[in-house]
Amino acid sequence: MRKLMLALAATVAFAAAAHAEPVRISVGSYNLNNLPFPVAAGLGLYKKQGLDVTVENFASGGSKTLQALVAGSTDIAVGFYDHTIQMQSQNKSVVGFVELARNSGLVLAGGKNATFDPAKPETIKGAKIGITAPGSSSDFFVRYYLQRHKIPADSVSLIGVGSGSAAVAALEQGKVDLLVNYDPAATFIVAKGVGKILIDARSDEGAKEIYGGIYPTSVLYATQSYIDANPETIQKVTNATVEALKWMNTHTAEEIVATLPAEFISGDKETYTQAVTNAKAIFSTDGKFNTTDIETPLAVLKSFNEKVAAKTIDLSKTYTNTFVDKAQALAN
Template sequence: MRKFMLALAATVAFVGTAAAADPVRISVGSYNLNNLPFPVAKGLGLYEKEGLDVTVENFASGGSKTLQALVAGSTDIAVGFYDHTIQMQSQNKAVIAFVQLARNSGLVLAGGKSSTFDPMKPETIKGAKIGITSPGSSSDFFVRYYLQRHGLSADDVSLIGVGSGSAAVAALEQGKVDLLVNYDPAATFIEAKGVGKILIDARSDDGAKAIYGGIYPTSVLYATQSYIEDNPETVQKVTNATVKALEWMNSHSAEEIVEMLPKEFISGDHDTYVKAVENAKAIFSKDGRISDEDIKTPLAVLKSFNEKVAAAKIDLSKTYTNEFVDKVPAVAAN
C-alpha cells in the first residue's frame, strides 16, 4: 500500500508539473488597431490553450515605451512596430521580430476644423502643432519622413505626444493640436464624431506607397535575441497562438472580432468601433510571415532622417525570423 501511495503521489506531482502554465510577460504599445491580433488571441483563449500564463502590460503612450521595457528586461515579448528592430541594430542591440501582425502602416494624418494644411501644398504644414502617439514612435517617423520628402524639417512644426485612441481624438477636438497622426480606431472616430477630416490616408496599399514608396510593415511581436535563444519553446507557443488568431480574423467579420475582444481593448461606442475594425482589416497579415521585400521600406524611411541608422550598416536578415511561423501547426483556430 505504501508503495502504491508513493507512486500515486509521484503521478499527481508529475501531472501538476506537466500542467503548469509557462509564464511570459508581454507588453503592448497602445491599443491601436495595428496591434489587434494580440487581444484577439487573448479573447479567444489561444495563449491559454498553448499552455501559457500571459501577464500583459499596456503602454497607452505608444510603442517606444514598450521597446524601452523590453531592452530594460521588464518584459519578455513586445507587441510593437518592426522599425524598432532596425533602430536597435543601429545601437548594437539585437531585437528580433518573429510574427507580423499588421502588414501595412494603418496611419492617417487628420486635420482639425481650424487646420489650414493642404496636402497639395506641403509648405502649408509649417507652424502646425502635430499630435503623434509619442516621440520615437512610427507616427513620429511618418511626420518626419513626410517633411523630409518635401524639403521641410521637424523644426518647421511642433510635434506633441498625445497617445492614441480617444485621448488622441480629444486632443484634436479640443484644439491642443492642429493635425493628428494616428491609427484606427482614432482615424475612424475623427470623422464619425465630426472632429476633423482625414487628409492623408496610409491604411491602403496605394496610400502607403504614396507616402512611403512601398508597403510599410508595422505591428509585430519582437523579443531580444537572447530571450529567443533561451526560450524557444515559449516563443513557439506565443507564435502558434498569434498565427491562429490571424487565421481566425481572416475568416470572421468585424462584428465577430469585436465580440471576441477583452472589454478593456474597446474604446468609443460599439458601432463606431466595429466600423473602425472593418476599416483596418486590410492591414492585417493572414499568416504572420515577414516579407524580406517589404521591410526595405521602413529601412529607407529611417535612413532618411535617423543619423544612427543612416551611418550603420544594417543587416535586415538579422532583424527578423520566420523560423517560428514556419513551425506553426497547419490547423486554423475554431
C-alpha cells in the same frame, strides 16, 4: 460517479493552470495595428498553448514598450517592426518573429481649423502635430514627410497624445492642429465630425504614396538572447498568434470585436466595429515577414535617423520566419 468526474476535471484544470508557463507580454497601445494580440488572448489561444500571459499596456506608445523589452522588464513586445532596425543601429539585437500588421494603418487628420493642404506641403509649417509618442512610427511618419518635401523638422511642433479616444480628444479640443494616428482614432474623427482625413496610408496605394512601398508595422518581437534561451515559449506564442490571424481573416468585424476585453474597445461599440472593418486590410493573414516590404521602413529611417544612416543594417537579423513556418507546419 458524476461528482467524482467533476472533481477530477477540476483537479486536472487546476493542475494545468498551476503548471502554465508564465510569459510577460507588453503592448505599446490599444490601436488596431496590435489587434491580433488581444484577439488571440480573447479566443483563449495562449491558454490553449499552456501559457499564462501577463499583459502590460503602455498606452503612451511603442517606444516605452521597446524600453521595457531592452531593460528586461518584459519578455515579448507587441510593437512596430521599425524598432528592430533602430535597435540594430545601436548594436542591440531585437528580432520580430510574427508579423501582425502588414501595412501602416496611419492617417494624418486635420481639425476643423487646420490650414494644412497636402497639395501644398509647405502649409504644414507652424502646425502642432499630435503623435502617439516621440520615437514612435507616427513620429517617423511626420519626419519622413517633412524630409521628403525639404521642410525643416523644427518648423512644426510634435506633441505626444497617445492613441484612441485620448488622441481624438486632443484634436477636438484644439490641443493639436493635425493628428497622425491609427484606427480606431481615424474612424472616430470622421464619425464624430471632429475633423477630416488629409493623408491616408491604410490602403496599399496610400502607403506607397507616402512611403514608396508597403510599410509593415505591428509585430511580436523579443531580444535575440530571450529567443535563444526560450525557443519553446516563442513557438507557443507564435502558434497562438498565427491561429488568431487565420481566424481574423475568415471572420467579420462584429465577430472579432466580440472576442475583445472591454478595456480594449474605445468609444461606442458600433463605431469601433466600423473601425475594425476599415482596418481589416492591414492585417497579415499568415504572420510571415515579406523581404521586399521590410526594405521600406529601412529607407524611411535612413532618410532622417543619423544612427541608422551611418550603420550597415542587416535586415536578415531583424526578423525570423522560422517560428511561423513551424506553426503552419504544425497546423497542417
